[in-house]
Amino acid sequence: MDRRVFLRTASGALLGLAAGSRAVSAAMLPADPVFGRSFDDLRGASQALSAYVGRPLVMNFWASWCAPCVREMPLLESLHQQHPDLTVLGLAIDTRANVLRFLDKVSVSYPLLLTGTQGIPLMRELGNKGGGLPFTVLFDRHGRESSTVVGELKPDDLQARVARIL
Numbered sequence: 001m002d003r004r005v006f007l008r009t010a011s012g013a014l015l016g017l018a019a020g021s022r023a024v025s026a027a028m029l030p031a032d033p034v035f036g037r038s039f040d041d042l043r044g045a046s047q048a049l050s051a052y053v054g055r056p057l058v059m060n061f062w063a064s065w066c067a068p069c070v071r072e073m074p075l076l077e078s079l080h081q082q083h084p085d086l087t088v089l090g091l092a093i094d095t096r097a098n099v100l101r102f103l104d105k106v107s108v109s110y111p112l113l114l115t116g117t118q119g120i121p122l123m124r125e126l127g128n129k130g131g132g133l134p135f136t137v138l139f140d141r142h143g144r145e146s147s148t149v150v151g152e153l154k155p156d157d158l159q160a161r162v163a164r165i166l
Contacts, residue, residue, distance in 0.1 A: 031143025034126060039113040042096065042103075047113055053143035056165040057087045058158075061115075061123050061135040063094045064102035068152035069134040073106055075153055079162065080110040086162060087111075093119040093133060140165045 035050045052059075060076055062069035080088040088110040092099050096114055103112075115122065120131050127148050128135045136149040138161050146165050149157070 032139065032145050034122065035143050037122065039091065039115050039118070040096075041111065041113055042099065044096075047111075052087055052089060052139075054141060055085065055087050056141050056162070057089060057139040057143075058162065059089050059091060059137045059139065061091045061093055061119055061128075061133060061137075063092060063133055064098045065094070066133045070102075070106070072134055072153045073108060075155055075158065076110065077108055079158065083162065083166065086166060089113065091115045091119050091122075093117070093123075138162065138165050 031050070031053045035048075035053055038046045038048045041047050058076070058079065060072075062073070064070070076088050076090070079086065090108065090110060090112040092112055092114050093116070094114070095116065099112060099114065123131055123135050126135075126137050126145070128150050130150070132150055134152060136153060136158075138146045138148070140146050147161050149161070
């Protein structure tokens with residue numbers, strides 16, 4: 001059984017017993033285990049993903065050498081600018097040097113963290129078994145996964161997905 005499914009199931013069962021009922025409010029479930037990880041920002045400071053629980057989150061795995069990733073960056077930047085109550089987070093499957101060179105050409109104001117190769121098993125854990133880029137995961141404000149997109153984002157589809165977590 002997938003670890004995340006197991007944790008959600010076990011948590012739900014325990015909460016249901018504690019409440020004296022089988023019905024458990026979705027708001028009571030814990031954040032996805034992905035939020036137990038940390039990655040460095042562009043200055044080299046470790047940033048805990050748990051800091052992003054509490055607001056809806058669009059987590060985008062990308063790389064500077066990935067053409068579809070680069071094409072969708074303006075869409076993510078626009079989303080970041082349009083929705084101040086939403087966090088857009090870029091997780092770079094790349095090196096610091098490559099990302100800094102990329103940022104000399106493309107303006108990105110949302111936070112970027114460096115996962116390097118550690119991002120690949122994380123993507124697989126989140127459902128991207130092939131490890132393809134780009135890969136986007138949307139989480140609600142409680143840190144629960146809402147949906148995933150493997151491949152380049154489409155504006156209308158992304159807006160609909162974001163509306164569900166806002």
